[in-house]
Amino acid sequence: MQVTAQQIRTWLADVPDPEIPVISLVELGVIRDVRQVDAQWEVDVSPTYSGCPATSVIAQTIREALAEHGVSVAVNQTLSPPWTTDWISQSGREKLEAYGIAPPRAAGGPERCPRCHSADLERLSQFGSTPCKAQWRCRTCLEPFEYFKCL
Amino acid sequence: MVGGPIAGVDPVAILAGRMGDTALVLGHRISEWCGLAPALEEDIALANTALDLIGQAKLWLDLAGAREGLGRDADGLAYLRDAWDFRNLLLVERPNGDFGDTILRQALFDGWHVQLLAGLRDSRDEQVAAIAAKASKEAAYHWQRSRETVIALGDGTEESHARMQAALVRAWPFVGEMFESDETDAALSSAGIAPAPATLSTSVMGAFEEMLAEATLRAPEVSRWQTGGRSGRMHTEHLGHMLSTMQWLQRAYPGCDW
Numbered sequence: 001m002q003v004t005a006q007q008i009r010t011w012l013a014d015v016p017d018p019e020i021p022v023i024s025l026v027e028l029g030v031i032r033d034v035r036q037v038d039a040q041w042e043v044d045v046s047p048t049y050s051g052c053p054a055t056s057v058i059a060q061t062i063r064e065a066l067a068e069h070g071v072s073v074a075v076n077q078t079l080s081p082p083w084t085t086d087w088i089s090q091s092g093r094e095k096l097e098a099y100g101i102a103p104p105r106a107a108g109g110p111e112r113c114p115r116c117h118s119a120d121l122e123r124l125s126q127f128g129s130t131p132c133k134a135q136w137r138c139r140t141c142l143e144p145f146e147y148f149k150c151l
Numbered sequence: 152m153v154g155g156p157i158a159g160v161d162p163v164a165i166l167a168g169r170m171g172d173t174a175l176v177l178g179h180r181i182s183e184w185c186g187l188a189p190a191l192e193e194d195i196a197l198a199n200t201a202l203d204l205i206g207q208a209k210l211w212l213d214l215a216g217a218r219e220g221l222g223r224d225a226d227g228l229a230y231l232r233d234a235w236d237f238r239n240l241l242l243v244e245r246p247n248g249d250f251g252d253t254i255l256r257q258a259l260f261d262g263w264h265v266q267l268l269a270g271l272r273d274s275r276d277e278q279v280a281a282i283a284a285k286a287s288k289e290a291a292y293h294w295q296r297s298r299e300t301v302i303a304l305g306d307g308t309e310e311s312h313a314r315m316q317a318a319l320v321r322a323w324p325f326v327g328e329m330f331e332s333d334e335t336d337a338a339l340s341s342a343g344i345a346p347a348p349a350t351l352s353t354s355v356m357g358a359f360e361e362m363l364a365e366a367t368l369r370a371p372e373v374s375r376w377q378t379g380g381r382s383g384r385m386h387t388e389h390l391g392h393m394l395s396t397m398q399w400l401q402r403a404y405p406g407c408d409w
């Protein structure tokens with residue numbers, strides 16, 4: 001079978017983010033380019049945060065996932081333009097909310113509680129369990145929840 | 152060598168070395184708070200800030216190593232150089248002190264970092280511009296938090312105000328080094344690679360004045376700034392102690408990996 005860039009993207013759409021496995025690397029928006037250079041497949045990946053420990057895991061996950069389809073790839077890190085939460089797809093946002101993580105918003109805070117959908121919210125901390133998240137709490141159901149920081 | 156301006160060396164290696172060393176030393180310093188901060192939220196915030204800074208340090212030091220052309224990567228530069236070869240601002244190597252000292256130092260660093268990165272984003276060197284664009288988003292987030300915390304503590308209780316004012320008196324003499332220039336800076340600025348440090352002074356000092364006024368804190372008069380870290384002339388005694396902890400594993404087990 002002839003492997004195409006589109007086929008590789010389709011395979012990558014099934015590769016989960018190592019830290020938030022409900023969304024794929026494609027939905028996270030970190031896959032910037034897939035191309036073939038002199039018979040060698042290359043995938044450009046944009047790191048989310050400079051120090052995110054998941055960055056090297058992501059590269060390894062991509063190599064392993066494509067190796068299962070018999071494709072060997074070189075994974076390049078690309079810094080420019082820098083990754084932004086705007087690149088998280090609509091389906092990615094919906095899956096984040098269903099998982100209990102409020103998706104990022106330009107306004108700088110969550111729109112609603114991922115559990116009860118109340119808009120009566122308070123910020124607990126600008127940082128959270130991973131570099132990409134902050135801690136918030138719902139004043140209606142009183143549950144704390146994570147918010148995917150807007151970057 | 153990243154170590155200092157030497158004829159024939161790409162000035163970008165020196166710039167990236169200074170940026171990387173400053174981010175690395177501060178990143179390591181604040182990681183020392185992990186598990187010890189006064190509140191869980193602050194603990195998490197400091198650890199995450201450390202992670203961002205160490206990530207930025209890796210980007211800068213890999214660039215420094217590539218441009219100096221001596222076959223050293225970020226790890227080689229971070230773990231196998233001695234204190235006299237580091238080119239960080241003296242401000243960031245000082246011990247953490249209490250939480251007030253730490254957050255005030257963070258705000259002074261962040262306020263400067265944000266403005267410097269904004270200038271470096273327009274660098275004619277593509278790699279410098281790319282790292283700066285990436286780092287500036289993180290720096291803006293750090294600055295927002297450290298600034299707000301300095302204001303909350305400065306304009307807080309009698310105790311928190313007194314401790315923040317004392318912290319400011321201790322840290323302020325190190326601010327002048329941010330705007331110090333040498334031949335490398337002149338070369339970088341005339342080539343359009345980096346803004347001349349002195350040109351940042353108006354915006355950075357303006358941001359500090361605004362923050363300190365809101366925090367009801369007063370910067371002391373300084374007759375002579377404490378400098379020498381970024382030029383390599385001298386470091387404080389504290390850097391060597393910090394490096395002995397940070398570098399111990401690689402020194403004891405060279406090339407150790409996992």
Ligand SMILES: [Zn+2]
Pocket residue numbers: 113114115116117118138139140141142143
């Ligand atoms: Zn709720």
